[in-house]
Amino acid sequence: MTTELPHPIRYRGRLSAFAKHAGLVLLGFVMLYPVLWMVVSSLRPDDEIFRSPGLLLESLRTENYAGGWNALTPAFGTYLVNSTIVVLGCIIGNLVSCSMAAYAFARLEFSGKRWWFGIMLGTIMLPIHVIIVPQYILFSQLDWVNTVLPLIVPKFLATDAFFIFLMVQFIRGLPRELDEAARIDGCGHPRIFLRIILPLMKPALATTTIFTFIWTWNDFFSQLIYLTDPEMYTVPVALRSFVDATVSTSWGSMFAMNVVSLVPIFLAFLIGQRYLVRGITTTGGK
Amino acid sequence: MSALDELRRLRRDSTTDRKRDNKAAFWFLLPWFAGLVIITLGPVAASFGLGFTEYNLIQPPEFIGLDNFTRVFSDERLHNALGVTFTYVLVSVPLQLAFALGVAMLLDRGLRGLAFYRSAFYLPSLLGSSVAIAVLWTQIFGADGLVNRVLGFFGIEGKGWISDPDTALSTLIVLNVWTFGAPMIIFLAGLRQIPGVYYEAAAIDGVRGWSRFRHITLPLLSPIIFFNLVLQIIHAFQSFTQAFVVSNGTGGPSDSTMFYTLYLYQQGFSRFDMGYAAALAWFLLLIIGAFTAINFWAAKYWVFYDD
Numbered sequence: 001m002t003t004e005l006p007h008p009i010r011y012r013g014r015l016s017a018f019a020k021h022a023g024l025v026l027l028g029f030v031m032l033y034p035v036l037w038m039v040v041s042s043l044r045p046d047d048e049i050f051r052s053p054g055l056l057l058e059s060l061r062t063e064n065y066a067g068g069w070n071a072l073t074p075a076f077g078t079y080l081v082n083s084t085i086v087v088l089g090c091i092i093g094n095l096v097s098c099s100m101a102a103y104a105f106a107r108l109e110f111s112g113k114r115w116w117f118g119i120m121l122g123t124i125m126l127p128i129h130v131i132i133v134p135q136y137i138l139f140s141q142l143d144w145v146n147t148v149l150p151l152i153v154p155k156f157l158a159t160d161a162f163f164i165f166l167m168v169q170f171i172r173g174l175p176r177e178l179d180e181a182a183r184i185d186g187c188g189h190p191r192i193f194l195r196i197i198l199p200l201m202k203p204a205l206a207t208t209t210i211f212t213f214i215w216t217w218n219d220f221f222s223q224l225i226y227l228t229d230p231e232m233y234t235v236p237v238a239l240r241s242f243v244d245a246t247v248s249t250s251w252g253s254m255f256a257m258n259v260v261s262l263v264p265i266f267l268a269f270l271i272g273q274r275y276l277v278r279g280i281t282t283t284g285g286k
Numbered sequence: 287m288s289a290l291d292e293l294r295r296l297r298r299d300s301t302t303d304r305k306r307d308n309k310a311a312f313w314f315l316l317p318w319f320a321g322l323v324i325i326t327l328g329p330v331a332a333s334f335g336l337g338f339t340e341y342n343l344i345q346p347p348e349f350i351g352l353d354n355f356t357r358v359f360s361d362e363r364l365h366n367a368l369g370v371t372f373t374y375v376l377v378s379v380p381l382q383l384a385f386a387l388g389v390a391m392l393l394d395r396g397l398r399g400l401a402f403y404r405s406a407f408y409l410p411s412l413l414g415s416s417v418a419i420a421v422l423w424t425q426i427f428g429a430d431g432l433v434n435r436v437l438g439f440f441g442i443e444g445k446g447w448i449s450d451p452d453t454a455l456s457t458l459i460v461l462n463v464w465t466f467g468a469p470m471i472i473f474l475a476g477l478r479q480i481p482g483v484y485y486e487a488a489a490i491d492g493v494r495g496w497s498r499f500r501h502i503t504l505p506l507l508s509p510i511i512f513f514n515l516v517l518q519i520i521h522a523f524q525s526f527t528q529a530f531v532v533s534n535g536t537g538g539p540s541d542s543t544m545f546y547t548l549y550l551y552q553q554g555f556s557r558f559d560m561g562y563a564a565a566l567a568w569f570l571l572l573i574i575g576a577f578t579a580i581n582f583w584a585a586k587y588w589v590f591y592d593d
Contacts (some may be wrong), residue, residue, distance in 0.1 A: 014547060021399070024392060028406035031464065035413065036430060038422050053435040057504050101318035110311035120318070123326055127524050127574060130567045134332035135325065138344065157321025164318065189310035194500055218416045220527040221547075225555055236417040241353055243421055251425055258418035269412055273405060276412075280468055283476040 012014035049251050068253030072242060076257060081236040086151050086234055088218045091209050093155030094163050099160045103165030103193045123161045151224045163208045167282045170204035207279035210272030214265055236263045315489035336564035354565035366541050367549040375522045378462040383514055386466040396488055408467035420531035424448055427457040448532055452540035458528050458543060469514040474509035505590040512589045516581050525576050546570055
């Protein structure tokens, strides 16, 4: 590839590479600018937020964080705890139920398999709005409204078919000889699943964990519908009632809580980047 | 043991295997199957039934025949919501995909620092659906917001973008375009699968620039473009959070950000008109289904499969 090129061409190549990088950096900066500006603004007094479009801090002000934290009753810590409970519950539910279903679809020969698999794929496309009304009626009759159950229990029933599909794809890539060998040694399916497939599935499980984390943390629609008591609010519902409640809106404290709410997403992104990219390319997530 | 005996033994094994697999499959699929019946298909059927009733959660549902479904045709606010949603889908999805493809092509092929750029462009997709970003957006496009201050810097007078019915929807379109990172990653993976020999052959024939894109990249990438298109359209139809937060749940100003899902939410969960909400949900399913079907039909004419 790198045979000696005549001078002007090499020069032009380098110049265009430089222009390309400059353009990409600029575009990246423009894209991230609003978020950076929000972080900086969360450390500014309100009147300065309305004056300064720049990113330079004249003075560091942390009062916005204290103010935002205590602006609602209960304080913001409660919402973080609630969100954490919901997220952890959903992650465990998805990991357990989706991996079980995926094992069956990828490794077992059972009657009507293709048909069930087709139905499973079909449910990925089903908008939540189509089922939310009867689901709400069901859960309200079970007296589950204002608990975390309507958010978590469905995950234990493998309703996120997207992850089943992702795991099926992954298991199909594992060599069959491994479970055949185990089978000859007298292992039944539960043991093959637990001892052989599951440990090998770690990357797929990691992808599922990261996506479930981010989607559940961000989810607003179902949390808004099921959690109406302020004690039960999760972070997104609290943020939104923050906007609603503060008539003389303080952007500083609002931004401070926005930043707090985005930190877990950002961390999940940093830790799980590899898995996020893999998950997206194999199955085309959001 | 003769070969025939061996064969018999194997066959017997495979039938017991099958039985064993059937039994195992039952247990492994039990959670999924319960979910399918209780959480998914049951409610789908129930919402169809509910569509024929008037139900406010307190009084028992009352059968009213086709009233909810015929109401769909005379409900002016719903027609407006459909218009808003279609505009949003048909403008923001192509723009978003064009950005995604453009940037993916810039990032393709031996560019240094790919991982860094990919992250920078992808991060907004992860944040984009959050309430926090929607709150940020109300500030950015507010009367005293960031956009107007940047414009003021250049001596341009701005306005309250979000409080003006003419521009409110555009700010949400911008938000959706901003999240082009996820389809971009899919495009990147697709571009990487185009064999370099095509480009080399084209270079020898002196084909480059636009016609190289038009005659090599575009056809070979068309299955991926199609995939992204179907996915993003379905996704855009279901947008809710941004419009809800930006308009404080009203869909305003003057219903200009009244997404279909927001209207459904209002009917079902503010007015507790569960029957009508269920009918609306079915109507939404039909619309999304129709769009997807049209997409698949049109794909015959522009999606090119190599094999």
